[in-house]
Amino acid sequence: MSALLAIVRRDLLLAMRRKSEMLTALFFFIIVVSLFPLGIGPEPVLLRKIAPGVLWVAALLATMLSLNRLFAADHADGTLEQLALSPTPLGLLVTGKIAAHWLTSGLPLVLLAPVLGVQFDLDASALGILVGALLLGTPLLSLIGAIGAALTLGVRGGGVLLSLLVLPLYVPALIFGAGAVEAHISGLGASGHLSLLAALLALAVFFAPWATTAALRVAME
């Protein structure tokens, strides 16, 4: 347990050292969201309609881009080997790393989403649903993404291959997440979507660290 805390603390420390990296992931999110009106045009009605989709796709992309710093740095400088050789079970350390990743990349997105939602003219209750959906969805993104990050480790051209592997797996999260807000706006109620999202999250919490650990072992062989 203390090793779990130790790895979370280590990764947070490293993230603090590269604070700019964390902040820039956030700004990436903001900028991608702002690009869409520029590409599509400024009509508010149209924008309100595409807002949940755009925000979720941007969250997906922002998480995905921050994924390759999840294991890649540790792999490149040999610390991942050291982690695998440490007396603590690797699975535990991996869980810690995923948690730290969510804290540094998922949580800030959740906190920022309402501000961006306002730019697309969403009202307060829709914003609430958006935040709730992201709160359930972003850990899911980190968990699924970790599997992809581990699978593409040390593979040439991993960065883009990663997105190829991970984005299709993100589709359910995207559909239920964006769907929740849309259902709320069209008056259908979001609880169905949200509980599906929660179920997916519960599944991933059990399954993803295990798969990630297995993939890491393969990558290091």
Added chain:
Amino acid sequence: MSALLAIVRRDLLLAMRRKSEMLTALFFFIIVVSLFPLGIGPEPVLLRKIAPGVLWVAALLATMLSLNRLFAADHADGTLEQLALSPTPLGLLVTGKIAAHWLTSGLPLVLLAPVLGVQFDLDASALGILVGALLLGTPLLSLIGAIGAALTLGVRGGGVLLSLLVLPLYVPALIFGAGAVEAHISGLGASGHLSLLAALLALAVFFAPWATTAALRVAME
């Protein structure tokens, strides 16, 4: 001049060796474009309206993701130093590298765009304009992106910082590029947008290699 050809050939050879990397950039483009109907819903009218914007934003993101392989690999393994120390002027080599980058990442997008446009129900003439705009726009993206890639070289957390620097500079390309198709669809004619895009490209061809070279020298100090 022979050195220019040599570097283009070298970068193409490397890209061929990592064919998967090139292909995955393409698939990234396809997947991002396809995510939108999933996030936004299947209404054809809505989709046709957002098609140019979505395609252009996806092209922007795909180009941007492939940017960090432009100089980063050469920097990490020390070949960039060797290039700087070679008897050919660095500016020429940089131009060659940018050209190779466009050939491997911009051109495939251009060729693929019509297929994706069809998915969004664009008609033939609109597809023609789309391809024309991308043909002018993607080299511009490579040129501007090269500056950002050089500036973030060897900087911790470069990947996301790169997008933060480059995406705002991409705004004019996005506006004129997506605007061309939209103007054509709404019957206004696309020639104005296209000639502005061409003017921007001409400006960038002169200015960007110079700025990139300066930034590379700074990065290697």
Added chain:
Amino acid sequence: MLSVTDLACVRGERRLFSDLAFDLAPGEWLHVQGENGAGKTTLLRALVGLSPPAAGEIRWRGAPIGRLGEDYRRELLYLGHHGAVKEDLTPLENLRVAAALDGRQLDERDTLATLHRFGLKGREELPVRFLSAGQKRRVLLARLVTRQATLWILDEPFTALDVKAVDMLSALIGEHLAAGGMAILTSHQTMPMANGRAVKL
């Protein structure tokens, strides 16, 4: 304690070595020799369990290392060609973090003393990426002291080190052996320590 029988390793389609066998008892050290590309790194990685060998068995205290898992890793320290230090952290933080991951808390004073012993005085608070090639290597090697392992497996530990550091490191290995430890090393230079057995690949 460590015994290897009939070991064979294959990379690509090339059989690097086969029928390798040796034993290692407390206080002994082994010098793995061979020219470039002979398979030294491959052997060491098999010994620590990072890449399974094509054939043969590796036993620690009588049990196969695959079965032992954590119990083996707890007594093991492997330092490879790689830096294996975080370039953004200072030497001090690097040691602390590595120890915390092993589940141990480091005493501030001892850690500083270790760093000074490794000639990093005045660099305790400088991020590792500013250090010279040899200094980076020293930060890594400081783990030999802070993590108390029985079996040291070191891939070319003397690269990038200056003469003083080489002496210091060989003295350190000597102490470790005298205290009942074991070591397996590779190096192209002649070893500054006595009594090693050689394994030729």
Added chain:
Amino acid sequence: MLSVTDLACVRGERRLFSDLAFDLAPGEWLHVQGENGAGKTTLLRALVGLSPPAAGEIRWRGAPIGRLGEDYRRELLYLGHHGAVKEDLTPLENLRVAAALDGRQLDERDTLATLHRFGLKGREELPVRFLSAGQKRRVLLARLVTRQATLWILDEPFTALDVKAVDMLSALIGEHLAAGGMAILTSHQTMPMANGRAVKL
């Protein structure tokens, strides 16, 4: 030919050395000595013009290197701590590509002969990433032969090389000097070549 006066280098806020001066004439070689972190790498990078020194002047055939630019670089070959080979390409392709960037075409036979001389027989067509640490280094060093430069600046050229390769490399440097070339080397090991002047940092 190369003359250095009053050179000083600063990293961060640390002054590594100052008032350094030396000359190098054809057929001479220089051994830059100093413990880890003394500033050897920093000095070499200043000499090739990659990072400008804090003070002092570096002249080649009488003119400051900053002014000479390409004319200096054409006569120069710098090999650093880094691999500087493309891991995805084979050794053969690596040499060809490097030569093409210098504006020269390599003869297939000569190139293969060079690779064999560097002990890479049977690895000509294997991507570099599969090679061992020492073999990678040999691919880099093969450029010493394929690119005909006058001034060689080599940062720890002997690391990771086995005994045979060290002998071969020092013989090569000897030939280069005999033909009127110049060389500046760093190394922590004693040099297997005679007649070098030492610069202590």
Added chain:
Amino acid sequence: MIWNSPAEFFAMGGYGLYVWGSFGACVLFMVAEPIMAARRHKQILRTLRRARIAEDLDKEAK
């Protein structure tokens, strides 16, 4: 004088939230920024002073 009472002043004709939200944020940031700059200056001075003391102690020790 265009205001009849302080309450009216603070209400801003119904736009109180927006006007005071703007001016408030402005004042907040424009007070915070110089304070942060001053703190940064003090911080570096403190570090310098400590370095100097350490140097003096080193000299005395010798």
Added chain:
Amino acid sequence: MSNRLINWFKFASPQSFYPLAGKMIPWFWALTAVFGIAGLWLSFFVAPTDAVQGEGYRIIFIHVPASWMSMFIYLVMAAWAGLGLALNTRLSGMMAQALAPTGALMAFLSLWTGALWGKPMWGAWWVWDARLTSELILFFLYIGFIALQAAIDDPRRADKAGAILALVGVVNIPIIYFSVKWWNTLHQGASVSLTKSPSMAQTMLWGMLLMALAFWMYSIAVALMRVRAIILERETHTEWVKELEAVKR
């Protein structure tokens, strides 16, 4: 002539600029206070209620100065950066670095006050209007500059990289502005449109000008404070810093 040139270079050295800046700061604060108080007095107690917008329009007194300063500071910053790149003076990079956060703050305040103004006037916190959008992009450019400098540890390198970025940005800002404008006007207008306050009363104009002056003085004062800290941080190991009274004490 040559005499004056020498003087210039003298003040361009961090060593002599540090005390000079220290002496100037109080004056700029005083000017900020004078202009600020006068401006606020005009804005709140003299300027009459607007016929269309009621009291809400009073946001203009900080919105417009902040918007102006955000654009102006970028130009100044780029000029310093270019100077540093061309002449290799140490102070230039420090000035650029000191200005960036203030510029970003001004851009942020422009966005913030604009949003708070837009809600009552247009019924929306944000619309994708040309001016708003280009201000947003300007804010991103500032953030990019700050992030780039923060990500590079070697100050000399950070200065040069930042300078290149600032110059590229200066070339791009007009391009961005006009492209955004064109983008917006080619489409059908936004369903809520910008209601410009009608011909401004003389007092309003004066209030705005005074506030703009106050913002200007504030920016100088704060940038000078920051540049003093930056000078010390970068010159830690020089003799003159060790001999400073504040350090000796």
